[in-house]
Each structure stands twice: as C-alpha cells, then as structure tokens.
Amino acid sequence: MTPDPLARIDETTEALAALRDAFTGEEPLDDALQRLADTAARVMPDADAVTVSVVTADQPRTAAATDPRLIDVDEKQYSADRGPCLESARSMKTVRAVVGEHLDLWPEFEAAADRTGVRAYLSVPVVLPASDDGEAQHIATLNIYSYTAAAFDPFDEKLMRLFTTAASATINSAQRWQRSRNQVLHLERALESRAEIEQAKGVLMAVHACTADEAFTMLVERSQHENTKLRGVARSLLESVKGS
Template sequence: MTGNADAPQVAAAFASAADSLDTLAEAIAGLRSSLNTDEHLDSMLQRLAETAVKALPDADAVSVTVLSTDGPRTAASTADYLSEIDDAQHSADRGPCVDAARTVSSVRAKVGDHVDEWPEFTDEARKQGVRSYLSVPITMGEGNTELLGAFNVYGFASTEFKAFDEELMKLFTAGAGAAIADSRRWRQAHEHIEQLHCAMESRAEIEQAKGVLIAVHGIDAEEAFSRLVQQSQNTNVKLHEVARMLIDSVRHRRL
C-alpha cells in the first residue's frame, strides 16, 4: 500500500527532474548560440540575458551588472523597470546585485528578507512588483578570483528561487565572464596596435628630422639624434614633436 501511495510522488519527482534537464539542455543550446558570434559586449550580454530569462521558469526579468572603474552599471536587461531597481542599488552602493558583484557569493532571497541591509533596493523592488531575486557573481581568472559583475534574476512570485536556478545561472555567468574577458583582450590588443602605430609614425618623423640635420649641417646620424634629444630636453617637448616641428619648418621654407 505504501509503495502505491508513493508512486504519484515518485512520478512527479521524475517529471520535475526531466523538466529540469530539458531546461538545462535548452539553456546550454541557447548559450552556444549566444556566444557563437562576434558582436559588441553589451549586445552579447543582452543576448545572454534574454536566453536566461527563457531558461528559468520562475524568472520574469534578468539584468546584468558590470563593474568598471566608474562603478557598477547595468549592461543589459530584459525589462525597462529593471534600470530603476538596479540604479537604486548602484546609487546606494548596496543591494543584492552590488553585493554579488563584489563578492564570490550568490544572493538568493525574497524581497524584504534584507530590508535593513538594502532599504533602497527593497523599496524600489516592491514598487515594481518584484517579490523574489537571485544574483550570481560573474568572475574570471584562475580560481575565479577576479570579479566582473553579476547576473540578476527577478520574479513576481513570492516563492524564493531554487538552488537549481542558481546552478543554472552559473552557466550564464560563465558565458558572461568569457564575453567580458574577450572584450577586454580585444580592447587591450586594439590599444597595443594603436601604440605600435603611433610609435612607428614617431620613429619615421625622427628619422626624417635626423636626415634634415645631416643634410644641413653635415653631421653623422648619432650627432643628429643627439641634437634632437637636447632640443627636446631644453624645451620640455616630446622628441617626436620636436622632430615634427623641424620637418614642418623645412616644408614651410620650401613653400
């Protein structure tokens, strides 16, 4: 009798597990699609947020907080009202998305559970009808020690998000971390290329200026370079700018 009575519960448990696995499979497929493209960082994070809100049954909206030198900012969101909730946290410098972004700990609770810690967030969340939330940190680097931001999930239901939801969101934070890391590497590479380009232009100008001094004064290359350096030091002007001014003066004389 006991076995028969438990049968519906067992069947329900298997059905729930199957649904969770289906959700996980869909989320992974969505992640692969979102990351298999070359686009701006915020656009990539927006695609991840839109995929995440579909993957979690109890999620009504998702935003992505990114930490920068200017402070936290909302890089992506699936609903306009999230900017009000996130801005309240950013302005007060506290709240679940800020705390998750600055620690390596997820925050999962119902609105009102931390009213004393995050009054600004609690007031704005209640105003927008949000009743539950989940914030998972975005990290990168060895041991996931470098904090980049947080994935924030908001729900209108009064029930707290589940541990499975938290684990599922970690897939998306991994994807977001990879996107941010790639964006940083691209920016650093771009800056390095620009620096090399400027260095090459400066070198060309210095070589031209040396050629002018050699032709005019009948000196060797070493002496020409020494004179340029001395002029740079005397006038407190960068060497390549001294070279450029010399070249420009010669061109004007020819005109």
C-alpha cells in the same frame, strides 16, 4: 508546465555558443554586458527582466538592462550600500531573494522591488576583465527579476552560475584579445613614427652636414616651437622634400 531540465541545459548551451561567437572583443564592455543580459533573459523561463550591475570601489552602476524600469531597484541598493546584488558581488555567491522576506536586512531593496511588482530576485556574480590601466578585475552581478514569488529553484541557481562562469570566461577572452590587438596597433604606429623621424633626420644631416644628434635636436626644437608632435614635424619635412 515545468520546463524539462535537459531541454533547458541544451538551450543554455546553445545560448552560450551564440554568446561566445558574438563576443569578438571589438565591442565595448557595456555592449557585451547588454548582450549577456539579453541572453540570460531568453534562457531563464521565470525571468521577466535582467540587469547587470558592475560593482567597483568607487560607485556601483547598472551597465545593462532588458527593462530600464528595473534599474531603480539596482540604484536603491547602491545608494544604501546593501541589498542582494551587493551581497552577491561581495560574497561571490548566488543570492536569491523573495520580496517580503528581507525587510530588516534590505529595506531599500524591498521597497523598490515591491513598487515595481517584483516578487523574486536572483543575483549571480560575474568576474569582469581587468581595466586597461592595470586595475584589478571587477565584479559584476547578473540580476534576474521575476514577478512570480515562486520563481528560481536550486536548478535555476546552478544553471545561472554555470552560465555566468562561461560568459565571464568568454568576455575576459574577448577583452584580452582587444587589448592585445590595441598593443599591436600602438607598436605599429610607434615603429612608423620612428621610421619617419629617422628619415627626417637623414634629410637634415644631408642638408646641414650635421650629426644625427644635431639633426634630432633640430626636429625637437621645431616641434616645441610649432607645438606639434615630433612625428608630425618629421612627416611635414619629408612631404616638403617630396614636393620640392
């Protein structure tokens, strides 16, 4: 029995809502991608397994999988530098493949898929957030495997493209939230460090009747001598004063 399209849209909408609520930004990106794979496997009727490939300039990798046995099909594409997964990432388009119809184009993918019993494959691009070191956004692909050759019609392709677009926006928002939170935490630590250093300078100025610059030089010299961060030296000095 063919699933009702409207019912499937409702199911996908509900799944996206659950996905959005789950992404708090506190979990690692790979955990978020695993959640994405698990959700896609639930909402796609013909999906027997789902993986997520992250395609970077260095080396593509499978970041998530609902069935580890299918990771080999992904990895054969990576090593050959060709296949529907990479085609989807590079073209930013949905790619559907029926095993047996692309022997000349993707022989490595064809052989690996055939060994696992896969008969149909749908790969949909996902835009991932920029990395913390400022690199550009990465591209991932949501790879959906089916043991039925007739799986995945045009409606499935459009639905999954909508799904990945919404999921991409959700993941990006969560990751941006996490980066902003980290920046705030770093700033708070920096301000705490500065406050402790200023207090330690004040102690040294009072004890040695020296200037602020001279007190700071004392702290730096002690930091270098003890191979300890400046904040640690300042904190130690303040604790010794409190304990005396």
